[in-house]
Amino acid sequence: MQRTDISDPAYFHKVVDCQWACPAHTPVPEYIRLIAQGRHDEAYWVNWVSNVFPGVLGRTCDRPCEPACRRGRVEEKQAAKPEPVAICRLKRVAADNKSDGFRAMIPKPAARKNKRVACVGAGPASLAVARDLALEGYAVTVFDGEAKPGGFIRTQIPRFRLPERVIDEECGYILGLGVEWRAGQRIDSMKALLGEGFDAVFVGCGAPRGRDLPLPGRQEAAEQIHIGIDWLASVSFGHVTSVAPRVIVLGGGNTAMDCCRSARRLGASSVTVTVRSGYAQMKASPWEKEDAEHEGIPILDFHVPLAFEHVGGKLTGMRFKKAQTGEEVVLPCDEVLIAVGQENSFPWIERDSGIAFDEHGLPVLNAQTFQSSLLHVFFGGDAAFGPKNIITAVAHGHEAAVSIDRLLHGEPVTQRPPPHVNLVSQKMGIHEWSYDNAITNDLRSKVPWTAANIALASIKVEVELGFDAATAFKEAQRCLNCDVQTVFAPKLCIECDACVDICPMDCITFTDNGDDLRERLKAPALNLMQDVYVEGGLKTGRVMAKDEDVCLHCGLCAERCPTGAWDMQKFLLVTAKAGAACRDTSPRKVA
Numbered sequence: 001m002q003r004t005d006i007s008d009p010a011y012f013h014k015v016v017d018c019q020w021a022c023p024a025h026t027p028v029p030e031y032i033r034l035i036a037q038g039r040h041d042e043a044y045w046v047n048w049v050s051n052v053f054p055g056v057l058g059r060t061c062d063r064p065c066e067p068a069c070r071r072g073r074v075e076e077k078q079a080a081k082p083e084p085v086a087i088c089r090l091k092r093v094a095a096d097n098k099s100d101g102f103r104a105m106i107p108k109p110a111a112r113k114n115k116r117v118a119c120v121g122a123g124p125a126s127l128a129v130a131r132d133l134a135l136e137g138y139a140v141t142v143f144d145g146e147a148k149p150g151g152f153i154r155t156q157i158p159r160f161r162l163p164e165r166v167i168d169e170e171c172g173y174i175l176g177l178g179v180e181w182r183a184g185q186r187i188d189s190m191k192a193l194l195g196e197g198f199d200a201v202f203v204g205c206g207a208p209r210g211r212d213l214p215l216p217g218r219q220e221a222a223e224q225i226h227i228g229i230d231w232l233a234s235v236s237f238g239h240v241t242s243v244a245p246r247v248i249v250l251g252g253g254n255t256a257m258d259c260c261r262s263a264r265r266l267g268a269s270s271v272t273v274t275v276r277s278g279y280a281q282m283k284a285s286p287w288e289k290e291d292a293e294h295e296g297i298p299i300l301d302f303h304v305p306l307a308f309e310h311v312g313g314k315l316t317g318m319r320f321k322k323a324q325t326g327e328e329v330v331l332p333c334d335e336v337l338i339a340v341g342q343e344n345s346f347p348w349i350e351r352d353s354g355i356a357f358d359e360h361g362l363p364v365l366n367a368q369t370f371q372s373s374l375l376h377v378f379f380g381g382d383a384a385f386g387p388k389n390i391i392t393a394v395a396h397g398h399e400a401a402v403s404i405d406r407l408l409h410g411e412p413v414t415q416r417p418p419p420h421v422n423l424v425s426q427k428m429g430i431h432e433w434s435y436d437n438a439i440t441n442d443l444r445s446k447v448p449w450t451a452a453n454i455a456l457a458s459i460k461v462e463v464e465l466g467f468d469a470a471t472a473f474k475e476a477q478r479c480l481n482c483d484v485q486t487v488f489a490p491k492l493c494i495e496c497d498a499c500v501d502i503c504p505m506d507c508i509t510f511t512d513n514g515d516d517l518r519e520r521l522k523a524p525a526l527n528l529m530q531d532v533y534v535e536g537g538l539k540t541g542r543v544m545a546k547d548e549d550v551c552l553h554c555g556l557c558a559e560r561c562p563t564g565a566w567d568m569q570k571f572l573l574v575t576a577k578a579g580a581a582c583r584d585t586s587p588r589k590v591a
Contacts (some may be wrong), residue, residue, distance in 0.1 A: 001517045001534050001545075006487065009421040012571040014531065015548050016483045018087055021068035023395035025575050026050040028065055028087055029483040033435060035093055036476035038469075041102045043094035048106075049577075052128045052174075052394050053153070055166040058092025059464065060157055062254075062285055062389040070480050073527075074505065074550050075441070083444040085478045089464075093472040095166070109177050110137035115408050118143065118198040120187050123151020124390045125381030126204030127174050128397025129404070132578040134177040136405060141198075142179055145186030149175065152206050152382075153390065155233040156255065158262050159460045190349040190377075200376045200404045203363075204397070207382035209345040213250065213338055217308030217315075224315035225308060228259045228339030235262055235459065244334030246270045248318055250305060251339035252282035257289065259337045260297050265459040272331060274303040274320065291463075295456065303329075308336065342387045362386065369413045370400040378403060398577060405578040417582055420574040425567050426484055427558075433568050435481055437555045439504075445475040481553050483571045488544055490537035492565035499557035499566060507547040508557060510538070517545055525549060 006012060014020050018028040027046060034043035047054035066072075069084030115138050119126035122144035130140045148154060149171040153162070175181050187193050193201060210227035212218070218225060224244065228251065234240040247268040249260040252275035263271045273292065275282055279301040282289060289299065302323040309317040309330060317332040344361055351357070354374040356364040363372050363379050370378045380396030382388060403413040426434045448465045449455065455463045467475060500508050506523035518525040518532060525532050530549035538544065558566035576582040 004534050009419045017068040018065035021064045023392045024051045032476045032479045040094050040097040044098040045105050053170050055095035058095050061088050063088045113137040115199045118201045120203045121205035122149035125393040125397040128394045129202045129401045130179045131174045132401035134179050136579050140179045143182045143185050155236050160463050188348045190353045203379045204381045205383050207342040207344045207387045209343045211341040220313045221308050221310040221315040225336045228255050228337050243268045246333045247335045248333040249273045249337045254284050256339035257284050257292050259339050271297050273299045369403040401578040402582045417576045422572040423569040425569050445471050485571050487567050487569045488535045489565050492563045498560045502556045502560040505550045509545045513543045
């Protein structure tokens with residue numbers, strides 16, 4: 001195997017599994033350490049720089065970081081299954097406990113540039129673009145048809161999951177940077193918008209159209225059948241305040257889970273979710289399914305909808321075929337919510353405006369730059385490649401802002417600067433480190449809930465209460481500090497095998513190199529998705545090989561090493577945002 005190039009920014013980034021999995025590359029271990037130290041303002045700041053909406057995401061993120069968490073792979077199986085650190089809910093701890101002093105940490109926008117940028121839609125992608133570019137002095141105008149910003153964060157996520165005050169606060173930080181907010185101004189013509197002379201346009205209008213099910217009975221019983229995302233918006237704005245007694249929700253995604261839990265709170269005596277697929281194949285996040293079932297909502301899988309049953313236009317039930325048996329069944333109901341997916345809809349973009357669309361109705365974009373065929377028009381979020389999630393939309397916004405910034409400086413948008421990387425030793429003494437590396441066997445902490453009789457009585461009562469200070473500290477201690485890397489200096493090694501003996505995971509081996517190295521380690525490196533750290537230059541001609549997949553980052557190898565060949569070095573990855581750094585394409589070296 002080739003010697004590992006640890007100067008490659010991607011190498012140690014990939015070892016920090018949670019950060020690698022996060023679309024916005026949030027430095028998760030860094031903010032978790034700050035939370036453990038009670039430094040909530042700084043923890044919130046670390047998040048705000050990366051993901052823009054820490055309070056929102058701390059309640060609603062799809063959590064791609066958590067399935068990637070090393071804790072879920074290496075801890076002893078004390079429960080039914082090992083569980084990752086509660087990364088998402090710790091993010092909320094920072095948001096809930098920060099002080100008013102955080103506002104002083106927000107930088108002042110740079111001197112105003114003579115460049116104007118329009119953002120269509122006020123969802124997370126557009127607001128991320130607005131945040132990044134406003135800080136750089138661009139005159140940013142955000143257009144939205146609603147009275148308040150937030151996009152689908154505000155209209156489609158129920159208040160029992162995300163209080164409106166959190167949305168107001170975090171959108172307010174962005175608008176407070178001098179962004180012009182055009183409330184109630186829905187763009188209905190791209191040509192007209194282009195005619196206003198903006199130097200760049202970002203389209204972040206989401207995927208606003210819910211898919212329908214044109215089954216028999218759909219038109220006749222239309223008054224009792226609703227598209228899920230439209231119904232959720234009506235609930236959010238107070239236009240819908242009650243539901244019929246028996247409700248069926250069609251669909252297996254997170255929108256379906258929001259619909260069924262909302263219907264339960266609006267007075268339905270019976271709510272049932274039906275999905276075509278198997279339970280395990282549902283698109284909803286596992287915790288979303290668990291929350292719905294915890295509230296007494298059954299999920300019936302392998303139910304293929306066939307027809308809406310009605311009498312004289314009044315809905316009476318739905319007919320399904322059980323996919324596994326072929327049996328047809330009728331489930332009685334008085335109201336149906338259809339949550340089987342969302343689609344992009346761009347009726348306001350004229351097809352002769354210069355923006356090309358593919359056969360699926362999506363804009364033809366450069367996947368790296370988010371630039372359309374009309375070079376000063378960019379797309380992001382659900383509007384770019386179809387429905388995803390908030391954190392992906394934020395990541396799109398950052399990249400699009402970099403593209404816009406480079407475009408408006410006359411630089412090629414396809415040339416992206418590499419991330420800035422630092423490796424800093426954490427050594428404070430012979431056997432002392434500047435971070436807490438005690439490995440705890442504590443199980444994942446449970447987030448407390450509001451009592452069911454209170455939570456289910458109102459759609460505005462937040463269900464999850466968040467961690468208190470003691471629980472937050474305990475959960476933060478479960479983090480393995482995967483960003484504090486084991487860095488090996490072969491010139492100092494005397495090949496005494498002390499590190500091999502002390503390693504609790506048997507992940508260090510000194511052996512001859514070869515293509516079969518993975519199989520010859522002290523503990524075979526079976527996860528091919530994670531690298532083996534290989535370093536040569538030893539006096540015997542052997543190599544040091546360490547399986548990065550199961551390393552605890554406990555530091556015992558470095559403590560035991562008599563020559564200091566092992567060091568614990570904190571890895572910091574800073575991705576380029578809009579600004580001078582994103583226009584600096586000179587190579588950067590590891591410090």
